[in-house]
Amino acid sequence: MASLRLDDQLCFGLYSASRAVTSLYRAVLEDLDLTYPQYLVMLALWEKDHRLVKELGAELNLDSGTLSPLLKRLQTAGLVIRNRQADDERSVRVSLSETGRALRDKAQGIPDVIGAAMGLDDAGVARMRAELDRLTESVNAYREALTPA
Amino acid sequence: MASLRLDDQLCFGLYSASRAVTSLYRAVLEDLDLTYPQYLVMLALWEKDHRLVKELGAELNLDSGTLSPLLKRLQTAGLVIRNRQADDERSVRVSLSETGRALRDKAQGIPDVIGAAMGLDDAGVARMRAELDRLTESVNAYREALTPA
DNA sequence: CCCAACTGAGTTGTGCACAACTGAATGACG
DNA sequence: CGTCATTCAGTTGTGCACAACTCAGTTGGG
Numbered sequence: 001m002a003s004l005r006l007d008d009q010l011c012f013g014l015y016s017a018s019r020a021v022t023s024l025y026r027a028v029l030e031d032l033d034l035t036y037p038q039y040l041v042m043l044a045l046w047e048k049d050h051r052l053v054k055e056l057g058a059e060l061n062l063d064s065g066t067l068s069p070l071l072k073r074l075q076t077a078g079l080v081i082r083n084r085q086a087d088d089e090r091s092v093r094v095s096l097s098e099t100g101r102a103l104r105d106k107a108q109g110i111p112d113v114i115g116a117a118m119g120l121d122d123a124g125v126a127r128m129r130a131e132l133d134r135l136t137e138s139v140n141a142y143r144e145a146l147t148p149a
Numbered sequence: 150m151a152s153l154r155l156d157d158q159l160c161f162g163l164y165s166a167s168r169a170v171t172s173l174y175r176a177v178l179e180d181l182d183l184t185y186p187q188y189l190v191m192l193a194l195w196e197k198d199h200r201l202v203k204e205l206g207a208e209l210n211l212d213s214g215t216l217s218p219l220l221k222r223l224q225t226a227g228l229v230i231r232n233r234q235a236d237d238e239r240s241v242r243v244s245l246s247e248t249g250r251a252l253r254d255k256a257q258g259i260p261d262v263i264g265a266a267m268g269l270d271d272a273g274v275a276r277m278r279a280e281l282d283r284l285t286e287s288v289n290a291y292r293e294a295l296t297p298a
Numbered sequence: 299c300c301c302a303a304c305t306g307a308g309t310t311g312t313g314c315a316c317a318a319c320t321g322a323a324t325g326a327c328g
Numbered sequence: 329c330g331t332c333a334t335t336c337a338g339t340t341g342t343g344c345a346c347a348a349c350t351c352a353g354t355t356g357g358g
Binding site: 009014021059104133 | 253285287
Binding site for chain 1: 343344345347
């Protein structure tokens with residue numbers, strides 16, 4: 001029987017760590033005028049441009065309720081362009097603008113800064129990453145079993 | 150030189166894990182009509198009742214901008230009571246109502262459910278918790294060095 | 299061919315997080 | 329003692345996250 005003590009709970013550690021990292025990103029991303037979720041979208045697009053909103057949602061696990069306004073803000077900032085697909089008018093393709101592509105240079109140093117802040121070597125990062133992925137998968141599977149799909 | 154690839158980044162793993170766990174809590178806490186941050190406040194109060202808003206903020210790392218409306222909602226729900234301190238009119242003490250204290254019984258089983266969903270034994274939880282705490286501390290120290298306090 | 303079911307993006311409403319601010323209460327100090 | 333800085337809770341405004349919904353577009357079955 002696990003206790004209700006705050007200190008014992010892994011979830012609170014996770015929640016704290018996630019907020020600490022987001023807070024560091026806030027400071028680091030100030031230069032680029034991006035929020036952390038916006039940065040994640042840019043990362044996805046720098047890796048592979050011209051994606052459907054649906055594809056971005058699948059990669060980042062975000063629904064249209066989060067992505068639509070976020071992408072609208074990125075478009076207003078001049079970083080991305082949105083076009084309805086001709087062959088399927090329901091879909092919207094998101095592409096980097098020239099400015100958006102250029103911003104990648106300014107972002108080059110960010111992963112190293114974050115890595116340094118975490119104080120982990122490559123092996124430590126890889127191990128923790130693997131553990132977190134396993135935990136995410138386990139928790140999601142459990143939740144999906146609860147919620148009748 | 151770390152890459153800008155989304156898959157490589159520990160931060161994204163952390164972000165995903167945190168959201169997955171919160172999502173599971175959403176399902177589990179539905180019965181109690183609590184959100185996850187509200188549940189954290191209740192945990193803190195079940196552990197030690199009659200706390201100042203400032204103390205809750207220090208324990209949960211939340212400022213008044215988050216806590217004030219959250220506590221107002223808990224009060225509206227009849228779970229807590231807020232009183233200005235007589236000896237220092239700036240401070241507000243938060244106490245459990247009878248209903249709030251009673252809710253603890255309904256919450257007893259939650260940690261075990263979450264533990265089961267994570268699929269970790271006690272040692273695994275303890276180890277991960279320790280790693281996350283170390284990471285949080287490291288990241289916060291780094292960020293505080295960046296931001297001229 | 300038609301229509302019912304489904305899909306994809308967007309909107310609305312709620313509740314965090316957090317920065318920046320307000321305003322009252324307290325404390326420090328010259 | 330007066331005043332100036334600090335402290336504490338609360339408010340305002342922005343941006344996620346997510347549920348629930350809308351609505352146009354597409355698809356599949358009869």
